[in-house]
Amino acid sequence: MSKNVIITDRLILRPVGARDAEAIAALADNYKVAIMLSRLPYPYSLAHARDFIAWAVDQPADETIFAICLKDETESFIGVASCERRETDEPELGYWLGEPYWGKGYMSEAVRAIIAHAFTEAGHDRLISGCRLQNLASRRVLEKAGFEHAGRYEIDSLLLKTRVPGHRFTLSRARWEGLAA
Numbered sequence: 001m002s003k004n005v006i007i008t009d010r011l012i013l014r015p016v017g018a019r020d021a022e023a024i025a026a027l028a029d030n031y032k033v034a035i036m037l038s039r040l041p042y043p044y045s046l047a048h049a050r051d052f053i054a055w056a057v058d059q060p061a062d063e064t065i066f067a068i069c070l071k072d073e074t075e076s077f078i079g080v081a082s083c084e085r086r087e088t089d090e091p092e093l094g095y096w097l098g099e100p101y102w103g104k105g106y107m108s109e110a111v112r113a114i115i116a117h118a119f120t121e122a123g124h125d126r127l128i129s130g131c132r133l134q135n136l137a138s139r140r141v142l143e144k145a146g147f148e149h150a151g152r153y154e155i156d157s158l159l160l161k162t163r164v165p166g167h168r169f170t171l172s173r174a175r176w177e178g179l180a181a
């Protein structure tokens with residue numbers, strides 16, 4: 001099995017691929033998702049999904065973009081989580097889940113697994129992440145995973161065509177190892 005496939009209790013995290021285009025387009029075309037993300041176009045089309053997939057499959061090996069899928073007979077695509085340096089010096093954890101799948105603990109489960117992968121397989125020493133001030137669910141996901149608040153910053157919003165205030169979070173390998181001990 002590829003090092004970039006992670007199996008958790010309820011999820012399969014695997015590389016994004018062409019087969020995901022329609023599901024990505026269906027779930028990403030949601031104002032409530034786009035408003036929380038810095039770069040997600042809205043409305044979101046199948047062409048956007050295909051562009052995203054073409055970009056994702058071309059990333060360096062230590063910059064992972066995972067399709068989050070249910071570990072059941074459907075293996076349905078439910079969202080994306082990435083750990084990459086698109087705009088930052090340090091790898092940044094970012095994620096979204098299709099709205100029908102919110103509130104079931106899926107992202108907390110995915111994030112825990114991706115953090116472990118980032119520190120053990122990808123060799124990163126520190127991760128950063130961030131969320132808009134009002135994104136209490138995302139903040140909770142990060143804090144439950146061990147991320148520490150590291151002040152405020154400005155987040156791009158493609159949807160709002162401006163920058164919006166957000167919380168910055170960081171997690172060092174040392175802290176993560178301490179939490180796991």
Ligand SMILES: CC(C)(COP(=O)(O)OP(=O)(O)OC[C@H]1O[C@@H](n2cnc3c(N)ncnc32)[C@H](O)[C@@H]1OP(=O)(O)O)[C@@H](O)C(=O)NCCC(=O)NCCS
Nearest residue numbers: 036095096097102103104105106107108131136137138140
């Ligand atoms: C943010 C998001 C990824 C969360 O995914 P999820 O699978 O629903 O998250 P989980 O169920 O694992 O955990 C959410 C936590 O936030 C809590 N939460 C949810 N809404 C909340 C709110 N309005 N206020 C406070 N806490 C809230 C939940 O109770 C849960 O905490 P708990 O496990 O202690 O009960 C999902 O809502 C999403 O994709 N939103 C749109 C895109 C987005 O915001 N991406 C992140 C950008 S930074």
